[in-house]
Amino acid sequence: MTEKRTYTLLITKGNDPDGQYDFYKERIDSQNDFSYVEYNTEDNDLTDEVFEEADVIIMLFGLYHSNQELFEELFEKSREFDVPVLLVRFFGMEFILKELEERSDAVVGWNPHCIVDAIETLVEGNDWEKPCASTEKP
Numbered sequence: 001m002t003e004k005r006t007y008t009l010l011i012t013k014g015n016d017p018d019g020q021y022d023f024y025k026e027r028i029d030s031q032n033d034f035s036y037v038e039y040n041t042e043d044n045d046l047t048d049e050v051f052e053e054a055d056v057i058i059m060l061f062g063l064y065h066s067n068q069e070l071f072e073e074l075f076e077k078s079r080e081f082d083v084p085v086l087l088v089r090f091f092g093m094e095f096i097l098k099e100l101e102e103r104s105d106a107v108v109g110w111n112p113h114c115i116v117d118a119i120e121t122l123v124e125g126n127d128w129e130k131p132c133a134s135t136e137k138p
Contacts, residue, residue: 006035007119010054010083012063013040014070018064024088027112034116041070051081055123062090064100075103084122088115 012022021040028034036065039050056077064071087104089096101107106118 004035005036007055007123008053009041009056010035010050011058012060013042014063016063018062020060024060025137027110028115029114031112032033041043051077056071056119057083057085059085059087060089061091061096086118086122
């Protein structure tokens with residue numbers, strides 16, 4: 001039997017007028033077979049050690065407009081420390097800024113299975129192929 005991995009995630013948290021962080025937490029915590037340790041951008045100092053430990057940086061697009069400098073810093077650190085970026089769309093919207101999509105390693109909606117699949121895929125070092133986007137037109 002294979003032992004389940006515990007992922008280390010760095011999640012955007014900050015000025016969040018729409019409650020995107022709490023909604024994200026509900027979604028990811030609903031996955032009983034997914035184990036993770038969380039750092040977030042509000043409760044943790046963003047030291048080099050955090051970036052060295054992080055498996056994936058999760059950016060919630062709903063926080064972008066109120067936290068643009070933070071997003072920029074996270075993109076820079078993701079490249080410096082070779083940590084993949086998972087961008088989660090704003091809840092209820094398919095739109096995402098093209099410039100952010102191009103800088104992210106994967107983009108998903110709010111399906112918790114898709115979020116977990118994207119994290120696992122990125123950590124394994126595989127290219128993200130949008131397996132959860134079957135309803136999107138090519």
